[in-house]
Amino acid sequence: xxxxxxxxxxxxxxxxxxxxxxxxxxxxxxxQRLRAVDGVSLEVRAGETLGLVGESGCGKSTLGRCILRLLxxxxxxxxxxxxxxxxxxxxxxxxxxxSLQMIFQNPYGSLNPRKPVEALIGAPLxxxxxxxxxxxxxxxxxxxxxxxxxxxxxxxxxxxSGGQRQRVGIARALALRPKLVVLDEPVSxxxxxxxxxxxxxxxxxxxxxxxxxxxxxxxxxxxxxLSERVAVMCGGRIVETGPVREVFESPRxxxxxxxxxxxxxLRA
Amino acid sequence: MSAxxxxxxEVEDLTIEVRGADGTALPIVxxxxxxxxxxxxxxxxxxxxxxxxxxxxxxxxxxxxxxRVRGAVRFRGRDLLTLSEPELRKLRGAxxxxxxQDPMSSLNPVQRVGDQVAEQLRAHRGLxxxxxxxxxxxxxxxxxxxxxxxxxxxxxxxxSGGMRQRVMIAAALSCEPALLLADEPTTALDVTIQAEILALLRELxxxxxxxxxxxxxxxxxxxxMASQIAVMYAGDVVEQGASAAVFANPQHPYTWGLLGSIxxxxxxxxxxxxxxxxxxxxxxxxxxxxxxxxxxxxxxxACTERPELLGRVAADHRDRCHLxxxxxxxxxxxxxxDAGAAS
Numbered sequence: 302x303x304x305x306x307x308x309x310x311x312x313x314x315x316x317x318x319x320x321x322x323x324x325x326x327x328x329x330x331x332x333q334r335l336r337a338v339d340g341v342s343l344e345v346r347a348g349e350t351l352g353l354v355g356e357s358g359c360g361k362s363t364l365g366r367c368i369l370r371l372l373x374x375x376x377x378x379x380x381x382x383x384x385x386x387x388x389x390x391x392x393x394x395x396x397x398x399x400s401l402q403m404i405f406q407n408p409y410g411s412l413n414p415r416k417p418v419e420a421l422i423g424a425p426l427x428x429x430x431x432x433x434x435x436x437x438x439x440x441x442x443x444x445x446x447x448x449x450x451x452x453x454x455x456x457x458x459x460x461x462s463g464g465q466r467q468r469v470g471i472a473r474a475l476a477l478r479p480k481l482v483v484l485d486e487p488v489s490x491x492x493x494x495x496x497x498x499x500x501x502x503x504x505x506x507x508x509x510x511x512x513x514x515x516x517x518x519x520x521x522x523x524x525x526x527l528s529e530r531v532a533v534m535c536g537g538r539i540v541e542t543g544p545v546r547e548v549f550e551s552p553r554x555x556x557x558x559x560x561x562x563x564x565x566x567l568r569a
Numbered sequence: 570m571s572a573x574x575x576x577x578x579e580v581e582d583l584t585i586e587v588r589g590a591d592g593t594a595l596p597i598v599x600x601x602x603x604x605x606x607x608x609x610x611x612x613x614x615x616x617x618x619x620x621x622x623x624x625x626x627x628x629x630x631x632x633x634x635x636x637r638v639r640g641a642v643r644f645r646g647r648d649l650l651t652l653s654e655p656e657l658r659k660l661r662g663a664x665x666x667x668x669x670q671d672p673m674s675s676l677n678p679v680q681r682v683g684d685q686v687a688e689q690l691r692a693h694r695g696l697x698x699x700x701x702x703x704x705x706x707x708x709x710x711x712x713x714x715x716x717x718x719x720x721x722x723x724x725x726x727x728x729s730g731g732m733r734q735r736v737m738i739a740a741a742l743s744c745e746p747a748l749l750l751a752d753e754p755t756t757a758l759d760v761t762i763q764a765e766i767l768a769l770l771r772e773l774x775x776x777x778x779x780x781x782x783x784x785x786x787x788x789x790x791x792x793x794m795a796s797q798i799a800v801m802y803a804g805d806v807v808e809q810g811a812s813a814a815v816f817a818n819p820q821h822p823y824t825w826g827l828l829g830s831i832x833x834x835x836x837x838x839x840x841x842x843x844x845x846x847x848x849x850x851x852x853x854x855x856x857x858x859x860x861x862x863x864x865x866x867x868x869x870x871a872c873t874e875r876p877e878l879l880g881r882v883a884a885d886h887r888d889r890c891h892l893x894x895x896x897x898x899x900x901x902x903x904x905x906x907d908a909g910a911a912s
Contacts, residue, residue, distance in 0.1 A: 356759035357730075462848045492616040493786055497830035497844035519760060522832035526839045546837050563764035564834060565789030567816065 304347040304382055310513050311345040311368065311481060316377035316387075318363050337363040339537035340377070345481070350507065350514040352528030352545060354521060354560070360537040361517045365483045368515060369401045370394055382480065399429060399477035406486035408466035412458045418444075418469055419454040425476045443472040446509070448502060464495035468502070475506065483515045488523060500526060521564055525549055533557045575646035577780050578605040578628070578748055583640035585623050585632065585804075587852075594637070595852045598623050599804045600878075601640075603797070607747070610774070610781040612795025612812065614788055614827070616849050619801040621784045625750050628782070629667060630657045644748070663693040666741035668770075670753035672733035676725040682736045683709065683721025689743045708739040712769060731762035738769065745777050752784045767794060788831060792816055800824050803850055803860035806878065810886030820881075820888035823861045825901050859889065866904040867892055 304310040318338040337360045345351045355361045366372040368379065370386055379387040386397060405411040412421055422443055426436045444451050447468040458466055467487065474482055487503070488496040500523060507514060518524050524531055525545055532542040533554065541554040552558045585598040598620040605611045615621045626632050628642055630649055642649040644665065649657065661667075669675040677685055686708055687701035696704060702721070709717035712735040725733055734754065741749060751770065755763035771794065774781050785791050791798055792812065799809040800821065808821040819825055829843030847864040850856065856863050862872040871891040880887040881894045892900060 356761065464848055492849070493788070493827055493830045494616060494845035495848060497842040498846070500832070500842055501844055521760070522834055525834060526832035526842065549834065550837075559761055561834075563761040565764075565767070565787065565793040566834065567789055567792045567828070567831070 306348040306511070307346050309344040309380075310347040310382055311343075311515075312378075312380040313341055313343045313368070314378045314380075316341045316364070316367060316379060317375045318360075318367055318372060319375045336537055338367060338374070341534075341537075341539055343532060343539065343542070345513060345515060347480075347513055348511050349530060350516050350528040352524035352531040353515055353517045353534060354519065354524050354531060355534035356519060356560075359534040361534050362485055364534070365403070365485050365515060365517050368481075369403055369483055370397070371403075399425070400480045402474040402477070402479040402482050404467075404470050404474045404482060404484045404487045407490050408463070408470040409458060412466060412469060412473075414458050417455050417457055418449070418461075421458075421469055422472045422476060425473060429477060439476065443476060446475065446506060447472045462495075463491050464498060467491060467495075467499055471499075471502070471506070475510070478510070479512070481513045481515065483517065485517045486519070487516075489518065489520065496523070503527065521549075521560065533560065575643060576604045577607050577609075577645060578782075579641070579643040580604070580624075580628070581641040581643070583624065583627060583638070583642065585620070585627055586637040586639075588635065589853060597804050597852050598627070601799075601801075601806050602878075603799055603806075603809065605748070605780045605782060605797070607780055608774070608778045609797060610771075610783060610795045612791035612798040613782065613784045613801060614786065614791045614798060615801035616786060618803070618849055618851065620804040621801050622752055624801075625667075625752055625782065625784055628750060629661060629665065630654075659693075662689045662741075662746075663744045664746050665748045665750065666744070666746040667750040667752070668734070668737050668741050668754045670756050672730070672737045672757075673725060676733060676736060678725055681722050681724060682728065682733075686721075686736065686740045686743055689740060693744045705739070705743070708743055709736065712736075712739045712742075712773075713765070714739075730758055731766065734758060734762075734766055735769070738766070738773070742773055742777065742779075746779055749774060749779050749781045750784075751781060753786070754783070755790065756785070756787070763790075770794075788827060800827070803855050804852065805860055805889060807861065807890070808888040809878075810880075810883070814883065814886045818882060818886075820886070820894065820897060821861075821890050822865045822867050822892075822900075824888075826864075859891070867900050 316338055317336065317340055319334045319336050322333050322335045341364055353361050367374045370389065374387055377387065378385055419440055423436050423440055426439055441451060444454065449465060449468050488499050491499060504527060506512065516524060516527055528545045530543065531545045531548050532539045535556045541548060541552065541557045548557060552561060581602050583598060583601040584596055586594045586596045589595045601624055603611060613621045627638050632638060638650055683702060683705045686705035690696045690701040690704055706717045706721050709721055714720050714732060714735050755766050758766060783794055795812045798812045798815050799806045800823065802823045808815060808824050819828060826845035830845060832839060832842060845864050850860060858873040858875050862868040876889045876891045878887045878889045
């Protein structure tokens with residue numbers, strides 16, 4: 302059962318992620334720890350988009366990877382759809398993988414250059430044991446959903462434009478009908494006019510499938526466009542969180558204000 | 570200075586061509602003209618592949634020899650396209666300097682940053698090693714690098730992206746150039762660092778009275794920095810003029826599309842974005858006539874002919890579009906370029 306709309310689908314409590322740094326390949330044991338995520342508590346409600354903003358190194362991508370359990374948090378709990386997933390290990394995570402998906406910044410770097418579109422989009426389905434006929438049918442649905450011409454199914458990533466590649470990345474993430482999608486700078490590598498296409502597409506898809514998004518970005522304009530709520534991260538901590546309009550119109554935290562002031566404005 | 574002094578930079582009908590696979594000439598920049606006066610900031614905006622970086626490299630004489638460049642690039646009246654390599658070397662770094670997008674790949678990774686700033690002073694100003702090193706530290710201080718004396722001894726990888734870009738700017742401004750070319754100077758940086766670097770560029774250009782040609786895909790950056798702007802699409806300048814005029818009354822449907830693609834930070838709820846359908850054509854696949862016509866909601870028969878760059882709303886606000894200026898407001902209202910169509 303999925304959480305009803307408006308109820309928390311994801312709840313983080315005091316999540317910490319530390320990395321060991323220094324040392325080196327030959328057993329250096331300086332024991333230095335870098336705390337990339339430093340006690341984050343957050344809720345994401347079913348059907349909403351939470352924008353996660355901050356500058357490079359603030360820990361937003363690490364937090365995104367913890368949410369998906371691509372990384373194990375050092376401490377704290379992550380509850381997804383009612384279950385504590387913070388300590389699940391490899392095999393026990395597998396059934397969850399379909400519900401938790403990710404869309405990456407650079408689709409060129411995240412798609413296997415030697416596979417055609419149909420194999421790339423179908424891979425998660427085959428891996429999860431879908432029968433061949435169902436894979437075919439789902440593939441066509443997905444191509445339509447993300448606005449890719451069906452004829453492109455046999456194309457390879459290098460034959461596609463940046464926008465088309467990102468559509469493939471989106472289709473692949475949607476293949477298993479996830480509940481929660483973490484989008485890590487999904488439009489940052491795209492040209493302005495293509496960026497708007499993808500932002501609109503992500504909104505349409507969310508509406509059509511009732512998806513929940515965690516939208517990670519340094520671009521506050523895009524976050525404002527897409528999100529209901531926003532969390533501002535700095536130095537591994539959430540410094541401010543609230544409805545997007547409130548945070549943008551009357552930021553309480555000095556760092557949020559600094560971020561907002563730094564954006565170059567159009568003088569129309 | 571005499572009243573008839575030529576403008577600092579005058580680019581006239583600049584055309585850049587490469588040879589296609591079958592030997593035909595493919596123009597990647599077509600008939601670009603602009604002037605930049607002392608102290609002025611020209612912003613060139615466009616998407617990847619629009620020809621903006623090629624234009625900038627042509628100004629520096631840095632295009633590979635097999636690329637054909639026609640037209641004129643007059644710097645203080647001298648046509649740079651006719652200069653020899655040694656003559657160009659005297660200008661580059663001294664009178665015309667450049668800041669690229671990615672300081673990590675344009676700084677020498679195995680040379681201390683102080684030496685990289687000092688290098689130009691020794692080459693162009695004939696300073697000895699000690700004097701150049703001292704001046705380099707002053708310059709690093711001036712661009713806001715803390716502990717400049719010790720930082721001068723760092724290698725690029727030891728600095729943050731913002732600090733590296735400051736080093737690039739210090740090197741570019743070391744010989745007090747009259748013209749600074751900046752190609753996406755802040756695109757790789759965080760937004761707070763971007764704001765600092767833009768402020769720094771503006772301040773230093775003001776102090777030196779240097780003119781700036783700033784290339785960016787970010788209309789916000791261009792709007793904040795530039796007094797003149799040129800919008801490029803598929804090798805053409807499709808609209809150019811005073812920045813205030815272009816933003817207040819954009820004439821080309823591509824400019825409308827760009828403006829409609831950007832999420833605004835004002836107004837609630839956010840307006841839906843008007844994405845431009847499709848994608849920019851490659852040089853080889855550029856349609857005849859207006860290169861934008863296949864993505865344009867307002868294209869009609871005339872658009873199969875390439876429009877002239879005409880100043881119909883004002884002599885100094887020109888655009889390449891067949892639509893009648895009187896019809897534009899209504900056209901833009903009716904179809905700001907609609908979303909939906911997939912690439």
